[in-house]
Amino acid sequence: xxxxxxxxxxxxxxxxxxxxxxxxxxxxxxxxxxxxxxxxxxxxxxxxxxxxxxxxxxxx
Numbered sequence: 001x002x003x004x005x006x007x008x009x010x011x012x013x014x015x016x017x018x019x020x021x022x023x024x025x026x027x028x029x030x031x032x033x034x035x036x037x038x039x040x041x042x043x044x045x046x047x048x049x050x051x052x053x054x055x056x057x058x059x060x
Contacts, residue, residue: 001037003028003029003032003033006032006037006040008057010041010048010052011052011056011057011059012048012051012052012055012056012057013055013056013057013058016055017051017054017055020054020055021051024051028044031043
């Protein structure tokens with residue numbers, strides 16, 4: 001699983017997140033590559049929730 005797929009599973013709009021907060025997106029992407037997805041979730045749990053509220057993925 002890559003970082004963009006992970007964000008989709010967390011219901012985060014990848015394009016909106018990348019466009020509005022590119023620095024954080026790149027930082028998280030590089031951290032994600034070094035961790036298991038579950039570990040990343042535990043490490044960034046409260047921040048992921050904040051990002052999800054800002055860049056919520058609209059479902060079809």
